[in-house]
Amino acid sequence: MSVLRPFKATDMFKFNNINLDIWTETYGIGFYLSYLSRWPDLCCVQEAPSGRMMGYGTLPFPTHTLSSQLNTPIPVLGKAEGPGTEWHGHVTAITVAPEYRRLSLARKMMSLLEMVSEEIYKGFFVDLYVRCANSIAIDMYEKMGYSVYRRIREYYGTLGVGKGGKDEEDAFDMRKPLARDVNRRSIRPNGRDIIMSAHDAT
């Protein structure tokens, strides 16, 4: 139960209750404006009936794949090869204020953004990065239909706690196939064992 609406530039004046939480970073205005100037329909907000912001999310498509998408003809389904099948949405920010957690808000925002990725941008899959140690989040994403595609070494800076060791710095690249990925190439059972360096993953 919440209002689902587009993220607007002026929402930056309202997002303190979300962004003062340590897990959410506040970037320069350029960060938000650059997404909005390219993918406005992939940026959304959940709002309480009182008008208080509860959370927001963005799921842009990386630009370099966009240019390859525009310059090369869209590959025919089924015999997909080359950069076309890499055409996907990437969850860059999904965040919910502390007082609104455990209300499946993230799930609702994700399903909207996945729907737009599917129907408007015709992506093959949606992906996101998560700390290997963050098992709660991994569980949640698995329930939403994501699975680990690969493990990226030292993707995150250390939190300084050091309890999780490698699991803390490494990231799982989790993917969820969309309808266009007929052959389910974005799923592989041994994803957790496929390790890449952060350098090669980008």
Next chain:
Amino acid sequence: MSSALDRQIRPIYDALDTGSNKSAIVACNKLLKKHPKNDLIKALKALALIRSQKVEESLVLCDEVLETKPTDDAVLTALMHVLRGLGRHNDTVTMFEEAFKKQPSNEDLGSQTFFANVRANHWKSAHQIATRMFKQFHDQRYLYWSVISAVLQANDATTPSTMRPILYKLAHRLLTSSPTPSYVNPDRFYLHLTILLELELYEEADTLLDSDAGKSICATNLSCNELRREIWRRQGRAVQEAERAEKLIVEKKDRNWLEFLAVLDGVLPSSTDSQLAEGDVTQKLKHVEEVLSKVQEEDGLKDRSGPLALLELERRARIHGVAKDQTRMLTLLQNYFDKFGDKACCFEDLKPFLKTEDDTLGLFRASLESVPTDFTTVSQLIRLINSFKILRYTLTEADITVEKESERVATYAKYYFDALALGAGLPVTELQPADDLALLAGNALISLWQLTGDDKYLYDAVYLLEFALTKSKQSFLTRLILIRVYRLLGASSLALEHYRAMQVKQVQHDTLSHLILSRASAFSLASSGDLTLASECLESTQIYLSNSQETGDFVVRAFTAEKYSQIPEFIKFEERLENSLQRDTVKVEHLRMRLSHEAITSDLIDMELIELKFIFDRTRYDNRDFNILPDYQPRVSSGLNDQTLLFGKPEGDKWLSAFLKVYIRAFQAASDLDDTVEEKLLIGDRPKQTADSKLSLRERLLQKDEEELDSLTSEEATFLEYANALVNWIEPYYDYARPPPAVVLAEAAKQTQLKTGHPLKGVDINPVNGKKEQDSPAVTDAPEVVVKYFEAAKERFQASLSHSSPTQALHTATIIQEAFLLLVIETFRFTPTVVKLNKFGLLATQFKDLRTASHDVLKDISSSLKKRAEADGSSASKQADHASKALVPTKQTTNCVYTIDDGTGVIEARQWLDASNEDEAKKWEDIQEQQYVRVTGGLKSFGKKRYVNATHIRGIKDSHEIYFHILEAIAVSLILERGAPSSAGAAALKKTEATTGGMSAYSAQNANSTRHDQYAHLTELQQAIIHFILDQPPREEGIHVAQIAKAIGANADDARKIGNALDALMDEGHVFTTIDDSHFSVSQ
């Protein structure tokens, strides 16, 4: 251009790119000897000059090149940057327009001209250019550019309201002429709908919306769907909308609250302002109830929509007088609480329904009283907290007494300590589920302070909340209350510490800096002392700079990407930030601090006068966030924000206007710049005036405004009276003595010529020094208000010393100092020569008397404040021990105080004990008196007394450590005295740090490494790029990719990798391209 010359110019670009402006100037000079007429070299030299802050010289060159009306791309680009640096946006527009006129077939030049107009908000010319470009180049996008330019012109505040419909009609006509339909692109479709909505062309809108393309856009695009909803609403199609929404809810399981509201609107409007729909309401009500009940059943605990919609339906039924069952509201409330009482947002969800006047509320309260108070799970705890919050919110005036509030504090605190056990195992980064109980207690303690005026309650709030912070280190809500309370107690440095710990960044400065900077000059009194607040002012205003530098670029980007839904939003955002109330408030606050810390010179007065005049007339936007405070006060009270405001008066637009008037008038009376001089000397555009300007500036300055007076504290109001009397008295004398504009200009021209070798344009350098025609005005006695001000203020100050919090005394002292400074400013120009020349001898004597008298008063105040500070230091710490004992029932104390002496000085170390962690307490048990220990912790100050907030204390076993300490103390003192070691050493240190991963005790905290922490998640290469860009001197056009490659890469393969890394960084929004695709800057 010959290729030889081209080769010679390249190094100039390189020099500019690397920030070596000096060598760029040298290279330009060398080339200019051979090619004295080359515009590009001149333009580049102008750019290098402006970047070296040589404004006058740059100006001369820039104007020289502009006169040739250049069309060359490189020259135009260079000049664009020069003009940006000079703040001459209007001239940029003219330059591109001239160039485009000369080469009308150059499409790129057309776009540049269009963008120049967009940046300067010249919508009318932007519209004309886009229209012309569409005719000439036939690209659809230009047509849409012209359409949205017309819309933006219509929306602009400077456009008369009668023009609005005309412009929208024009936009509509243009759209209709488009050969392709708007629905090929959601953003074009969006623009089309906005226009139809404004013109109320609903039939046409319906045709669009009912088409298949329209339907599919609305189904996937939230923005377009928002517009569709509005268009339907305006047509009164609530019933139809309700049917659509119901279908979505039932069939698609859509749980967007907007759909539920649509269903409710179909039966009952949200307020009694609108009429009930025709037809059988009872029948419809029943149907909606059934639908919602079904949703409620289906969703169970998964979604709150059903139960909440039923509550809202009942609320509406009540206000429309169609509710049948008076007990239904109670049942629904209880039902909701049963289901979702264990969700943190339950209280907020129910708030709108807790305003009923009948006995529903009483009964609901009674049922909440019986919520079990023993808890073993977090869910049970949250349920209890929600019941406390609701019970507190619905208290009546009669319930808010000292006795009852004290009981509540005890209850909240008791359960808080009990509930800590539930979060015992949480990692330090997590929040304790019990936090809200501490916040509730904090609210109740503040309420007690309001009731009694006794500061001891504020101290109690501090102890409890500081303790809560040791348990929940990331709780920004706790910090928010602490910031407010510390300011009330006059402990501004502690407030600042908490504010900084919240890591307020970027745009948050605009919405949150009010927490720490409103009336901050009261805490920035001593000129030798604390400059942190002044620097906080500067830091918080960085965001306005990045707004003016960046946002325009993104507006241009949105045009290029045809995101028409975003363009008006971006412009609104830019405008709200540019004209932010907080921005100007901080400006004035900083000025007040500056005057008390810096020497008062004519330069300072002149510059500040111009700036203040610029901001005086702005229409300001209040972006400040007050909702962020955890307000759990009863709804009959004035709320936490009002209760904890410094002096009970917010700093708003009216406050700002009152102070702007005081300072503009004071500076005018002390400046040689009058309007004619300012007009001649001003470089750059004037700000757009949005305020109604039928009155002259002087008339507006003299306008009296009752609301302004109301927004001031009584001390400030007295000050205002004094300031007006003072300036009214002095003004005529300086008006008479002020040198004529021609003389001032000639002096300025002389200075310019000395610097640049060129005379100032349009200024006669040898003016006739005309004799003054009138006699000098007769000297009158200083007004009584001025003469008596200081003595009276001193008495008020003495009286304020009796308060336990020093805040009021500081406030009075600051204002008295401010009054003294005004006197200094306004008498500053009356030098002995001026006095003699104008026969102002009598005036000078009076000035002297006033200055002496006020000076004595200030001296007295200063010594009383010092005494007070010493006395407070000791009493505050005593109180601390006492009260923490009272609040923590389980342990004897929460903190221990050690007195530590290292031979150079004595300081207290305060150690907060973690009551729940027995091991930790044991570790420190073996510390004995007269033993060497090592203390690690942060330096804090409380009531002007410094102490170490110890996080760790251990006994010293190795005697070398004592020598180490002595060396460390010497090193740190030297760094503080003489600055950090030279950069080479620092760089080496940085390297060792990076490799060893540890912090050297000797290196001053490395600003770079902390600044870059946010990039730690990136790949090495990406980090290297970001760090490289950040390490370069900041420049508007960013860093060229070649430079990055040169610094980071080694071979061709690297170049490709760097390209990819930059792409990836752009996708994540860390970097962005600036003037073209090969210049990058880091978004911060």
